Amino acid sequence: MPKLSVVIPCYYNEANIPVTVEELVANEASFPAGVEFEYVFVNDGSGDDTLGALRRAQRAHPARLRIVDLAGNVGSYNAIVAGLAHASGDCLAVITADLQDPPALMAQMYAHWQQGFKLVIGNRQEREETGPAQALARLFHWLMKHLALRNIPAGGFDYALFDRQVATEVVQLHERNSNVFYLMVWLGFAYVSLPYTRRKRTIGQSRWTLTKKITLLIDSLVSFSFVPIRAISAVGLCLGLLALLYGVYVIALKLTHPNEPAGWTTLMVVLLFVSAFQMIALGVIGEYVWRGLDAARNRPLYVVKNVY
Incomplete structure (x- = not known):
């Protein structure tokens, strides 16, 4: 047997x-x-x-x-x-x-x-x-x-x-x-x-803490999925399209209303939003890079x- x-x-x-x-x-x-x-x-x-x-x-x-x-x-x-x-x-x-x-x-x-x-x-x-x-x-x-x-x-x-x-x-x-x-x-x-x-x-x-559960979720997603990286590309493409549309709007506004004051609020919202996305993107990419470095070390x- x-x-x-x-x-x-x-x-x-x-x-x-x-x-x-x-x-x-x-x-x-x-x-x-x-x-x-x-x-x-x-x-x-x-x-x-x-x-x-x-x-x-x-x-x-x-x-x-x-x-x-x-x-x-x-x-x-x-x-x-x-x-x-x-x-x-x-x-x-x-x-x-x-x-x-x-x-x-x-x-x-x-x-x-x-x-x-x-x-x-x-x-x-x-x-x-x-x-x-x-x-x-x-x-x-x-x-x-x-x-x-x-x-x-x-x-x-x-x-x-x-x-x-x-x-x-x-x-x-x-x-x-x-x-x-x-x-x-x-x-x-x-x-x-x-x-x-x-x-x-x-x-x-149980010693299975919330921190360990979140770490397992990140490890599992990064190990078996390229969705986080592709999501960055998709969001970046959408932001680029929005930026293009907003650029067209600003040019049209300048041509039709040459004395219109600059929009400080709009500028800051766009700047903060894009900056936040860049930081998140760097964090996701860093997760993949760190795992590549960990594998390259070849520790037991x-x-x-x-x-x-």
Whole structure:
């Protein structure tokens, strides 16, 4: 039977680890007999006792758990790439350590992989979360679907099961400042999407801050879409047309009313508007240039401190 490696990035998940490990192990009963399991926990530079909790769980399940302890915090997506690089399964899955994504869905995902699908996505159709977090998540995935990758499922996802080939391709891409799950879709393999309701977090406090969410949105849009650059060109073309029309108007006004005083207010509005656009344009271009510089440095995505 095949081997399934489950990659779990961890950041300040000390309280989650005992519950998460036991639920994952209990979920093995949902799979066909004989499937071998490997759980690759990646400690992403946590400042609490996440590593200690993982070591204690490993002593309880020595044959199943592998721990990759990173030297510093590199972000969940780079931590996932580190886990993929250290996993040895024929197929792999990625799930969060806070149990907001249901492990029970993994058996259905595995069944679709057995049918030949290289990528199986757990698609968040509903969320138990409410308020600004839900609204921001919906906006993020709407923008990604309509401006970047039109073939991603609505609602977004960060729960997937995929073939070893997909994992190998993602690791070899060595992509920086990107979204590892959207990279899987970008590869072009046919996938199946399974809907589920994302749970509300009940243990610990999320470290997924508003700043990190905005950074992810910018990284994802810039990585998979040229829309921001093309939008600058489109707005610049429109401004140029307006400037031409306004120039014709000013010349006509001068010819018909030679003593008409200059319009200070109009001049300042146009000047401020164009200047603001130029600053925004420079900022968007800077985002692309910075990512090109970051890629040219070729620094490692992560540094592994220890592997247990």
